[in-house]
Amino acid sequence: MLTVSKLSKVxxxxxxxxxxxxxEVGEGEMVGILGLSGVGKTVLLRCLNRLTEPDGGDVFLKYNGTVLDVAGWRDRELREIRRHFAMVFQSFNLVGRLTALENVLVGRLGCMSTLKGIVGRFSEEDKDAALSYLERLGVGHIAHRRAETLSGGEQQRVAFARARFQGCHVLLADEPVANLDPRTADEVMMQLAEITEAGGICTLAVMHQPDLVRKYCQRVLGIKDGVVVYDGKADLSDEDLDYIYDRKAADASKVA
Ligand SMILES: Nc1ncnc2c1ncn2[C@@H]1O[C@H](COP(=O)(O)OP(=O)(O)O)[C@@H](O)[C@H]1O
Ligand SMILES: [Mg+2]
Known part of the structure; x- marks a missing residue:
């Protein structure tokens, strides 16, 4: 579904x-991205929807028989591309003074600074659809609460509903459960796996929790020194993790 080829950033x-x-990432697949802080995981996600301009390489998105040449699109078409790539973050990134439902609705506008009045322009059908995404994620009952009054787990579910309502084909999740307690993190990752599988999309999730990656991702990309050093099953060994995180080297230097 998503093919990334020789992507470079200087x-x-x-x-x-x-x-x-x-x-490559297939439809219905959730791939965990692991790597030390500063290795370029966030920059990689941002290069995929061209919030950051890559210095080389190709990105192709295939869905419903259509192929989008993401790297080849011109500036004025970028808004159209970004509709296909939804982002969710550890900080949830909802508009606090808008309700959960309004946050889901404005996601389709591809613009977070949208004023409250604009929400009134959505049709009843749009509102029903947005509400049904919230309901499917188990947060229909908080649809009319302001986002700033919601717990972290609730906010991230609203962000997932917003991504789905936006009609994305790729979900870019940058440390989506970093700010959640372990139990909520597990539940939220399970829901991310469910919407990935059921929604005809693929998900790239930057993660710092190998156990959650093993449990919910199909595959893992390990990034070190600017290159993919691991591309394989999510059930990685402790040795694989030591290699990706340079842990033996860190231990050795401590002894020295
Ligand atoms: N706009 C920018 N200008 C300069 N350096 C940047 C910019 N964005 C990211 N970097 C640098 O790129 C490196 C990788 O950042 P990032 O992708 O955020 O790492 P992480 O893997 O922790 O997500 C860091 O050293 C960061 O300082
Ligand atoms: Mg990062």
């Missing part, structure tokens, strides 16, 4: 951050 100081990163 930092403003000339240091290469991502060096010809290539991978």
């Amino acid at each position: 930092l403003p100081d000339g240091k290469p951050l991502l060096k010809e990163v290539s991978f």
Whole structure:
């Protein structure tokens, strides 16, 4: 569904951050992205929807018989591309003064600074559809509460409903459960796996919890020194993790 080929990004100081990163993600698949802080995981996600401009490489999105050449699209078409790539973050990123339902609705506008009045322009059908996404994620009952009054787990479910209502084909989740307690994190990851499988989409989830990755992802990409050093089953071994996180090296330097 998503094909990333030789994606490169050089930092403003000339240091290469991502060096010809290539991978594929299939429909219904959730891939965990692991790697040390600062390795470029967030930049990689942002290059996929061109919130950050890559310095080279190709990104193709295939859905319903259509192929989008993401890297080839011009500036004025970017808004159309970004509709296909929804982002969710550890900080949830809802508009606090809008209700849960309004947050889901404005997601389709592709613009977070939308004023409250605009919500009134949505049809009853849109509102019903947005509500049904909230209901499917078990948060229909809080549809009319302001986002700022919701718990973290509730806010992330609203963000998932917003992504689905937006009609995305790729869900880019940057540490989606980093700010949640372990039990809620597990439940939210289970829901992310469910909407990925059921929704005809694929999900890339930057994660720092290998156990949740093993439980809910189908595959893992390990990123180190700008390249993919692991692309395989999510059931990775402790040795795989040591390699991705350079842990043996860190231990050895401690001893030295
Ligand atoms: N706009 C930018 N300008 C300069 N450096 C940046 C920019 N965005 C990210 N970086 C740098 O790129 C590196 C990778 O960042 P990031 O992708 O956020 O890492 P992480 O893997 O922790 O998500 C960091 O060293 C960061 O400082
Ligand atoms: Mg990051």
